[in-house]
Amino acid sequence: MSRRNLTRELAELRHLLLTMSDIVAEQFTDATEALLSRDIEKANAVIERDNEIDSLELQIDRQCERILALYQPVAIDLRLIIVVVKINTDLERMGDHCRNLARNVKHVEDVPEVIEHTRLRELSEACNDILVEARRSFLERDHSLAEQVPTFDERINALHQENFDRLVDFCRSHPEKAEPAAYLITASKAIERIGDHAKNIAKCVIFLIEGEDVRHASLQEEAD
Template structure:
């Protein structure tokens, strides 16, 4: 029967894999924004190609989680660690997807290098990447306070996205000659906003791991008028969209 030492080694391996994922995604993010700002299509293609490595690492982390669950049946803090690992693994992979999508816009900005720099997008990118790196440090250090700071920063990115979106839409409505480029910048703004959301999700998962407190949908927990979930219909177990199983 696996012992405590074996479980600790498996968890340490899992933490190492997640740290590798965080570093890889952070590099993807930096390269994606550099490709956009510099109009570097070759670098953008490297980011797109690098997404396969992120996906492969996601699968490896999932396999490690499944291994720990099967061999050790973890409980308490160890189980929270495992739940958190599954969630943040998905968030990191989604950030990688957004980095790939950011890079795919680079070729459309080559003929308008100054347009992106004139928006709030570089500041959004800096703040989103700061959130990502601080979330990584919070994970490595089991630091719930750093994680909570990441959560608070998300509101600032959301405001920048709203400002940028309004500015770009106004430019289109005024008949800006580079309306196609502006459309791609709207896509960039939304991708950056989503990256910050995933960084916030990672931070929330870290708080859950350290404190055992779920910060998602806090308003529902405090709202006496929040709808109750219907009871589970056990007779429907095994059914899937009307198909026979």
């Protein structure tokens, strides 16, 4: 198999991954809008579209397997395939969290005051920022940007903790509305987890560029 064929198949693989990334971003936007506006119809559309992400995950996996079998790539090409497999998993899990976000909408449809007690809008905006920057770091193979992405996650974690604290206090004051508040804690956690997966993607980009695995850095330092 020629180098030209390998280059073409890697380009197709990259295109599939970026397509999946775009769909996940759309799902996140729609899921958070559905939650904040308590839009059941939009929430159901997010749930139904999750199959599209799952299908792409399988397609990307098959493409990776095909390239490995036909070309036995090495060096940077092999690193790209390893990274695609990892990012593919993170994107699929993001899609699952978007679906779970949408599933919470029906439980808070009639209690806008509980949502107003949170900072879910700010949290969703912060998470959208990290999604955009993680994708851009991969698209542009930008090492500096990939290194900055984890700093976005700090704000996401802080906002999620604030939501948790606010909703616990709300439950104490309004025990009759504890159930929808609990669903909103779950929703906030889902957004926080999406931010974690975006951070993982940025770390994969660093590995792609530098060949350096920066996950669990403290554990690696102990091993050294």
